[in-house]
Amino acid sequence: WHILEANAYMNKKQCGTLYENIIDETAYVDETLRIDGYLKIGKNSKIGKNVYIKGNVIIGDNTIIDNGVLIEDCCVIGNNCTIQNHCKVGALTTIGHDCIVEHTAEVSGSVIMDKNYLYHHMEFFGICGERCDLGAGTICGTLRFDDGLTTHNINGRKENAGNYSNATFLGDYTRTGVGVIFLPGATVGTNCVVGAGSIINKKVKSNTLIYPKQELVEKEWSYKKYGW
Helix, strand or coil, rough: CCCHHEEEHHHHHHCCCCCCEEEECCCCCCCCCCEEEEEEEECEEEEEECCCCEEEEEEECCCEEEECEEEEEEEEECCCCCCCCEEEECCCEEECCCCCCCCCCEEEEEEEECEEEEEEEEEEEEEEEECECCCCEECCCCCCCCCCCEEECCEEEEEECHHCCCCCEECCEEECCCCCCCCCEEEEECCCCCCCCCEECCCCCCCCCCCCCCCCCCCCHHHHHHHH
16 A cells, blocks of 8 residues: 555656646647646547546556546556546556556556556456456445445554555456455455456455355246246
8 A cells, every 4th residue: 555655646746747738749639628737648649539637647658548538637647558438547546558448447546557457347446466457347345334444464463554445456467357346455466366256355365266156046937927
């Protein structure tokens, strides 16, 4: 969570220096862009139709932002990224290089490191290590029923991470299946696979495959049950 704290500080500092738009001559910004702040955008990058930037934002080179994307204040997006199709990048988020954030995905107050893939109707809050692939419907719980903060055990010592206690922390080279739910404060190590439908409420060690075991009930059924 110290990474998230440092990220929030640096994003505010970098974006706070923008007092005018700085648009590289090779960049393209569509006339439908709505912006409530200032934009810095690098070489050969593109902002397409119906994008809303709600604050000051920094975008690197060769990056595409297109089709109804919402980007909130103090976000930094790297090079060679594709962010499109009605996804949301929440305030204080950093997205590294070579990342894809796709259809209705939401990233909020997070650090998304290089070469990550976030697709299809999902929500992430926390740290996502390099080269992770998050399956459709992957969701992070951020609010406990007791409104409390998750206590983390670090080398046998209990620690409270303040505003980021309930974030999710994923290591490098981790993949999730469809419909994975991370409960507040979940931690997954490097080189892991979290199988479809898993509900993770603990620390998962590195080099682990974890998935749910279910019992199915099978009965006879036909259209005659409803008289069709």
